[in-house]
Amino acid sequence: MIKVPLKKADAEESTVEAVVTQPAPAELPKDAPMEILDPAVEVNNFSLWYGDFQAVTDVSIGFPRKKITAVIGPSGCGKSTLLRGVNRMNELIGGVRTQGNVLLEGTNIYADTVDPVEVRRRIGMVFQKPNPFPRSIRDNILFGARVNGYQADEDELVEAALRGAALWDEVNHDLKQSGLALSGGQQQRLCIARAIAVSPEVLLMDEPCSALDPIATLKIEDLMRELAKDFTIIIVTHNMQQAARVSDYTAFMLSDDESRGKLIEFGPTSDLFTNPTDERTEAYITGRFG
Amino acid sequence: MSEDTQTVGRSEPIFKASMQWRRIKAHFFVVLGLLSVLLGVVTLLVLLADVIIQSTGWLDWQFFTSFDSRFPERAGIKAALFGTLYMMFFTMLLAVPIGVMSAIYLEEYAGDNWFTQFIQVNIANLAGVPSIVYGLLGLQVFVRWMEMGRSVLAGSCTMALLILPIIIVASREAIRAVPPSMREASFALGASKWETVRHHVLPYALPGMLTGAILAAARAIGETAPLITIGALTFVPFLPEHPLDRFTVLPIQIFNWVSRAQSEFHELAAAGIIVLLVVLIALNSVAIYLRQRLRTKY
Structure with missing residues (x-):
């Protein structure tokens, strides 16, 4: 690992320098984690504890801008916890402690001066189970915009968000119907529409298709490819085929007896799936465990 | 090994409870439960009826x-x-x-x-x-x-x-x-x-x-x-x-x-x-x- 290990959360400056001055990739040792130049989100030596239980151990990873990065690994490997660490959703549970930092466009979102509410506006999230509000489609989309002080035309925003989530043609005849009246796949796209309506920079997706049928899953995957033109997307999935189909980069995480929630390998999806450097990655993607 | 445990698998029956007696016990508890329910409901109905009868003519x-x-x-x-x-x-x-x-x-x-x-x-x-x-x-x-x-x-x-x-x-x-x-x-x-x-x-x-x-x-x-x-x-x-x-x-x-x-x-x-x-x-x-x-x- 070339990068200077950062223990202090406020040492942002040196991180940027370290990235800029890193040697060419060819000089890296074969098992060194890949460095992403100018990432949208950069996680540095991030560890997280629920009480005494450590769920993520010393993860450093840069999520490339306007690309889809899949985080894969067996159950309990800390991938969802890492994802929720990126928009500080873990803090809603009591007893969570973190170490290291997460930089969004160079700013440490764990700094004392940063309000998690603002972080979550800039880093949207889509959950495992579709969770539209028991409200109209229109209100589902406008809620986030309204609380964040959206000033422009509401109808335009609703249409733009629904078009962005490839849902407009299916629901534009009745925007007053309840979000719960939609099918599972439509509900999940409504949740995506709702998330992009507040113009986030990053979209986190926590196993967004695990509650959906294959056709709805395919629609969401197509949509993700579209969304990657505008957003940096991080998706947690335990479906390796999905990771291979949809992502540009893949990170593999694992828990073992020594420590939980470690990043084992990170690289372009094609490399990681065809030519993994770590034998544990290879064992996992070839289906020998997990 | 004692004689008792050896009976399993033999032809002599080892399950001896009378089916009829078990049925009576089951019925007994159904009746007991029903009586308990009725006790409450009937008391309530009697009280209500009494109150209604007493109040007739006064509720104007x-x-x-x-x-x-x-x-x-x-x-x-x-x-x-x-x-x-x-x-x-x-x-x-x-x-x-x-x-x-x-x-x-x-x-x-x-x-x-x-x-x-x-x-x-x-x-x-x-x-x-x-x-x-x-x-x-x-x-x-x-x-x-x-x-x-x-x-x-x-x-x-x-x-x-x-x-x-x-x-x-x-x-x-x-x-x-x-x-x-x-x-x-x-x-x-x-x-x-x-x-x-x-x-x-x-x-x-x-x-x-x-x-x-x-x-x-x-x-x-x-x-x-x-x-x-x-x-x-x-x-x-x-x-x-x-x-x-x-x-x-x-x-x-x-x-x-x-x-x-x-x-x-x-x-x-x-x-x-x-x-x-x-x-x-x-x-x-x-x-x-x-x-x-x-x-x-x-």
């Missing part, structure tokens, strides 16, 4: 529009009915906002420490405190210290204390029934804690809170002991016009008539009981209707 318009009187044919529940409504108005005005806000604080804001646990245990205990104790408290605090006198307001404050634990517990349950996924969805969109509570938790919990409040009101309307303790009147030939006026309520009026010697007053009491029962059943029905109708699905 004059009964609702007259004050109490020494002459049974001129006596009515005007003061008691109005007193109940007047007292309940202030009771709910006090208890519902305080109860709901307490529930929101305890569920959404309070940390999980010894202090909040102490409060929670005490609220649960308060719900089980005999109502006469609230009456004694009300007598000392509201009637004497705060010098409200034996007024509607003192009664309302006492009743509000009495039903506050019920409202808090019901509201907390309603808040807890809102799925965490709704809160997460709201937070993930960049909503603050208060915005999440205001726009999602409260609206979705409202039917449950309303149900709890109505059931609490029903409890307060039927209570007599605390009001007698703080000195609500038993003979009120006037309407309370001011929160600090003296008053009476339905159960006290009924209690008053029952304790008189003439049997006509007992029949009047029966009529009063019918009115009280109708009010309580109506409130409970509204609560059940709300619970069914406004139940949010997520």
